Amino acid sequence: MFITVTQSLLEGFLTTVKLFTLTLVFALPLGLVISFGSMNPLRIVRIPIRFLIWVIRGTPLLLQLLVIYYGPGIIIHQNVWGSGDSGRFFAALVAFVLNYSCYFSEIYRGGIQSIPVGQYEAGQVLGLTRTDIFFRIVLLQVIKRIVPPMSNEIITLVKDTSLARVIAVYEIIWSGQSFIKSAGIIWPLFYTGAFYLVFSGLLTVLFHAIEKKLDYFVV
Amino acid sequence: MALLEVKNLKKSFEATQVLKDISFSMDKGDVVSIIGSSGSGKTTLLRCLNFLEQPDQGTISVNGELLFGGGESKKVSETEIRRKRLHFGLVFQSFNLFPQYTALQNVCLAPSLAAKEEGDFRSKEAEIRKNALTLLDQMGLSDRVNNYPHQLSGGQCQRVAIARAMAMHPDILCFDEPTSALDPELTGEVLKVIRSLANRHTTMIIVTHEMAFARDVADYVVFMDQGRILEQGRPEDVIDNPKEERTRQFLAGYR
Numbered sequence A: 001m002f003i004t005v006t007q008s009l010l011e012g013f014l015t016t017v018k019l020f021t022l023t024l025v026f027a028l029p030l031g032l033v034i035s036f037g038s039m040n041p042l043r044i045v046r047i048p049i050r051f052l053i054w055v056i057r058g059t060p061l062l063l064q065l066l067v068i069y070y071g072p073g074i075i076i077h078q079n080v081w082g083s084g085d086s087g088r089f090f091a092a093l094v095a096f097v098l099n100y101s102c103y104f105s106e107i108y109r110g111g112i113q114s115i116p117v118g119q120y121e122a123g124q125v126l127g128l129t130r131t132d133i134f135f136r137i138v139l140l141q142v143i144k145r146i147v148p149p150m151s152n153e154i155i156t157l158v159k160d161t162s163l164a165r166v167i168a169v170y171e172i173i174w175s176g177q178s179f180i181k182s183a184g185i186i187w188p189l190f191y192t193g194a195f196y197l198v199f200s201g202l203l204t205v206l207f208h209a210i211e212k213k214l215d216y217f218v219v
Numbered sequence B: 001m002a003l004l005e006v007k008n009l010k011k012s013f014e015a016t017q018v019l020k021d022i023s024f025s026m027d028k029g030d031v032v033s034i035i036g037s038s039g040s041g042k043t044t045l046l047r048c049l050n051f052l053e054q055p056d057q058g059t060i061s062v063n064g065e066l067l068f069g070g071g072e073s074k075k076v077s078e079t080e081i082r083r084k085r086l087h088f089g090l091v092f093q094s095f096n097l098f099p100q101y102t103a104l105q106n107v108c109l110a111p112s113l114a115a116k117e118e119g120d121f122r123s124k125e126a127e128i129r130k131n132a133l134t135l136l137d138q139m140g141l142s143d144r145v146n147n148y149p150h151q152l153s154g155g156q157c158q159r160v161a162i163a164r165a166m167a168m169h170p171d172i173l174c175f176d177e178p179t180s181a182l183d184p185e186l187t188g189e190v191l192k193v194i195r196s197l198a199n200r201h202t203t204m205i206i207v208t209h210e211m212a213f214a215r216d217v218a219d220y221v222v223f224m225d226q227g228r229i230l231e232q233g234r235p236e237d238v239i240d241n242p243k244e245e246r247t248r249q250f251l252a253g254y255r
Helices: A002-038 A043-058 A061-076 A084-113 A117-125 A130-167 A172-183 A187-216 B042-049 B078-085 B103-118 B121-138 B154-166 B184-199 B211-217 B235-240 B245-252
Strands: B004-013 B016-026 B031-035 B057-062 B065-068 B088-091 B172-176 B204-207 B220-225 B228-233
Touching (some): A002 A043, A002 A084, A002 A172, A002 A187, A043 A084, A061 A084, A061 A130, A084 A130, A117 A130, A117 B088, A130 A172, A130 B103, A172 A187, B004 B042, B016 B042, B016 B057, B016 B228, B031 B042, B031 B211, B103 B121, B103 B154, B184 B204, B220 B245
Parallel strands (some): B031 B220, B088 B172, B172 B204
Antiparallel strands (some): B004 B016, B220 B228
16 A cells, blocks of 8 residues: 555656645746846836736735636636646746745845955946856855745745645645545655655755855855 | 046036036146045046036046047947956056956956957956966065955955956046055055055046045145036145135034
């Protein structure tokens, strides 16, 4: 039984890891774009972006999943997400990317705004381009500052993926829960916790290594 | 012809007029000290020369080339500003070294990026490095080239910052209170290297509160008060025999 359960949970866990990884792949860069938007001197850019961040951070991710999956069908009477498992997964991915890029954008913004203006000015008077100032001077300092809050947020994402089951994405909690109905046992559900623990444990080690790697300088 | 010619420079921040009609000039090899109390506009003047602030009016010319004409449209391209500001170098009060780079990397960064932009980094790389090492050596830092800023004292940081500014070969090297963040001992070592630059006829504008140093090293002293140049001339005139009552008052604080 234990082997069967483990195999089934691993299958669900694969979906969890896929959702987690793809969310990061898209949300990390998109968050940077959103953070630039939220700091844009033009109100016409800044205000809508801040509004979006407010809405996304101000409502539950669970609700956003439902609205994004069912919303288009209700409003334009069309299933934009495609059918079956892959359609639901795609809708979940969009919701996660949107949600997490808004959270990431605020972390980026905090990091970018914490860099002293003197760093930019030193780059300017040396004749550096704006692009070089950002990528050669500011970015690494920002990364160093945001690793701790980012690791927090990313570890939260590991567990937040479980919300995707609300639109029937078969992630690991779904797999564990299914044994209640099919076999009348609840321990597989509890057992899923071990998978989360191992995964977040690995991430913790990884982030610790990154912090160590950036220890050679002080901001 | 004067190397630097500043005429009728004016700058306001909202309602506060920080620079009211500043005019002065200097020749190649001159060392000009700008003295005056805090808030007199000294730093703003340096920032205008380095294009960190845009003056409202007036002109700035270097070698007869009009860098800033005043009243022109605010749309000057970034490339254009970058080219113009390279006539000047600026050493900040708070050093502003890049913390993730070693002393050597701090000095090499700007020349390397400039060479990359020109597309001849490969041929120039060795030369840039050699020049940086020479500059750091002049600053007395040959044993510190591979240290990161947090491993250096304030005086050493400021000397790296001076080498970094010089690596772009500015016509005029500006110092904005270079020793104000340093204790007296570290101040001494930074003043020593600035003095050695003066002996080698480096053209410099030094905003400082070190009166004895200004008197000693400057060919020309400018006293600023409330956004105006109240008195300017040779140090033995301005510092030892000031004509204006306000200058006397200010200098009395240093006796």
